[in-house]
Amino acid sequence: MASTDYGYGPPAHTAPREHFFPPVLRAPFEGRAWREFGYLVLSLPLATVAFTFAVTVTSLGAGLLVTFLGIPVFAAGLAGLRGFGALERARARALLGLDVAAPEPVRSAPGARNNGVAAWMGGILKSGASWRHLVYALFHFPWAVFGFCVAVTLWVTGWALLLYPLWQWAFPMWGGVEGLQLYGDGTHNFYLDTPFEIAATSAVGLVLTIATPWIMRALTSVDRLFVAGLLGPSRLVTRVVELESDRGVVVDTAAADLRRIERDLHDGAQARLVALAMDLGLAKEKLAKDPEAAARMVDEAHGEVKVALQELRDLARGIHPAVLTxxxxxxxxxxxxxxxxxxxxxxxxxxxxxxxxxxxxxxxxxxxxxxxxxxxxxxxxxxxxxxxxxxxxxxxxxxxxxxxxxxxxxxxxxxxxxxxxxxxxxxxxxxxxxxxxxxxxxxxxxx
The missing domain is CATH 3.30.565.10 (Histidine kinase-like ATPase, C-terminal domain)
Known part of the structure; x- marks a missing residue:
């Protein structure tokens, strides 16, 4: 039996519950806000480690440049920072949804083919991506500190104030009197306990809780620029690779066009001209013995000439039409x-x-x-x-x-x-x- 809708229950196309709230109110409860908060929190310890490693390696390598150890230290440090960059790209992909391709691989330096270690060190030191990873480690650290402080302060404060009615009772009693009296007449207490004060505190917390995801989104936008600009492939190198690929396409296309022109000439106009030459030769032989047959053959050859000319025109139009020029x-x-x-x-x-x-x-x-x-x-x-x-x-x-x-x-x-x-x-x-x-x-x- 077919079911009949008498108006009971929700309509068939009721919108999901969260769609009744505007995005600005849904933001604190969405997964994106928590992922961005996690990214900003993790940035501080990771950036601290990377900054410390970068400063240590740079200082040690610069100090050892007077010896043969400076170059290997620099190369090893840059290689370590490239590994850290891979971790940062994976973290940005998982928490920010930012997919940044790995930079161009290290290419062995020319002239060092007989020594694999020397070639590898030369490639590391000459790679622009390696030095961009060093710049990232040095300059991302202060931003990570700022982002961590802002995100944690606003996030924790907002939720604490929003949920204040649930935990305000936990304040201790002081001498049998609620709260700590700041004035002798007892007109002021240390904590907010009146209904108005509790409601106002929660309202302030609600405002902070709603605003914090958007502030964190702005903070992580800067992190996106750091990761995409310094840890990804060089725009110049990417463009060179694209041009090399495009050049290959152009060469293949030109070769295919030449093969098509050769095939059209061989199978079309050339074949007709060969047949035309044979027909004219036969007509020449029959001109004295059978003039009427020779005339018919010449007439047929005239028709073949017209067809061959049309094919040549079509072929020329396919190469570059005169009307276009x-x-x-x-x-x-x-x-x-x-x-x-x-x-x-x-x-x-x-x-x-x-x-x-x-x-x-x-x-x-x-x-x-x-x-x-x-x-x-x-x-x-x-x-x-x-x-x-x-x-x-x-x-x-x-x-x-x-x-x-x-x-x-x-x-x-x-x-x-x-x-x-x-x-x-x-x-x-x-x-x-x-x-x-x-x-x-x-x-x-x-x-």
């Missing part, structure tokens, strides 16, 4: 849209042309996306929008097809995303099952 993106994309299997509206809003390389990438990006629309989308219409946003060139291709496009599916969209990333571009695909599909590409302007 002469008239820009608006005309070039309109030409691409006219060859699409579905009607396409093109809107280009650019005050001037971007860099030629970026313009070419934008053209081929839209061309490939419209080819996907023609082959796979089963759409009835599509649209292309191009505009400039600050120093970025924005492209958006949409269709009303079946959707389901995904860059992670190993399709052509994945390769397109890689080619865009090689020039600091981004490809975003919004294609739910059933459609519609919207693909947005973002490229640097570089005009």
């Amino acid at each position: 002469d008239r820009g993106l608006d005309a070039a994309l309109s030409s691409v849209a006219s060859r699409c299997a579905v009607p396409v509206t093109v809107e280009v809003d650019l005050d001037r042309r971007p860099a030629p390389a970026i313009e070419g990438i934008a053209y081929f990006t839209v061309s490939e996306l419209l080819q996907n629309v023609s082959k796979h989308a089963r759409a009835t219409r599509a649209s292309v929008d191009v505009w400039r946003s600050a120093d970025r060139l924005m492209l958006q291709v949409g269709d009303d097809g079946r959707g389901g496009a995904d860059t992670a599916a190993g399709s052509g969209l994945a390769g397109l995303a890689e080619r865009l990333s090689a020039v600091d571009g981004v490809l975003a695909v919004d294609s739910p099952a059933g459609g519609p599909t919207t693909v947005t590409a973002e490229l640097p302007w570089r005009g």
Whole structure:
């Protein structure tokens, strides 16, 4: 039997109880506040150990530089601080939800290949990450002391005052009179015992308890900057790695394009021209004996010449279309849209042309996306929008097809995303099952 709701019990979609309270009131009871409090409390002992170790190693290493022991002491100290940095990154990940990647590994110093220890020490001393760990140990210590004092004082005081009605009875009696009399007439007691005083104390405690999580959040924001800025990978090194990866993508893409051009020439225009030459040779032989057959063969060869010329034009357009060079993106994309299997509206809003390389990438990006629309989308219409946003060139291709496009599916969209990333571009695909599909590409302007 189907159940019937007669209004008894809670509604089916009742919001959780905590949602009735604003975030400012829920903050003291959420796990994030307690995790941040734990982070600030642990910072003091850990920062003290790291600071003491850093100062000791730095002083000892500097003092021993007059001997051969100074360099090994410095290297061992920096290696120890890198290990401490790994602990700090793990602590930030567990308590602050801050995921900072490990810095670049130590690379052996050149010229010391025959001595593994010397190469390792040279790599440690020449690594910028090692010295950033030293800076972290030295400068995080005073901040850790400040954060510990503020967090513990406010957290303990706030909860103590908020819960004052539960423990105020624990004050001892003094000579049979409640509290310690500060004045001879007994008008003032040492502790707060009237209902108004108890309520006011709890109110002050409530304010402190509510405000403390937000203060701790501000304090841990500085800790986040310390960890991310000093214990993570160098931005320069990260950028170099990205550029090396992008260079590999560009080289692979260029090689693939050259192979495609060679294959198209070999299988298309070249094959037709070879066949054309053979047909013309046969026509030449039959010219005297059978002029009519020779004329038919020449006519067929003329048709093959037209097809070969069209293939060469298509191939040249695939390398770099002349209309793009002469008239820009608006005309070039309109030409691409006219060859699409579905009607396409093109809107280009650019005050001037971007860099030629970026313009070419934008053209081929839209061309490939419209080819996907023609082959796979089963759409009835599509649209292309191009505009400039600050120093970025924005492209958006949409269709009303079946959707389901995904860059992670190993399709052509994945390769397109890689080619865009090689020039600091981004490809975003919004294609739910059933459609519609919207693909947005973002490229640097570089005009």
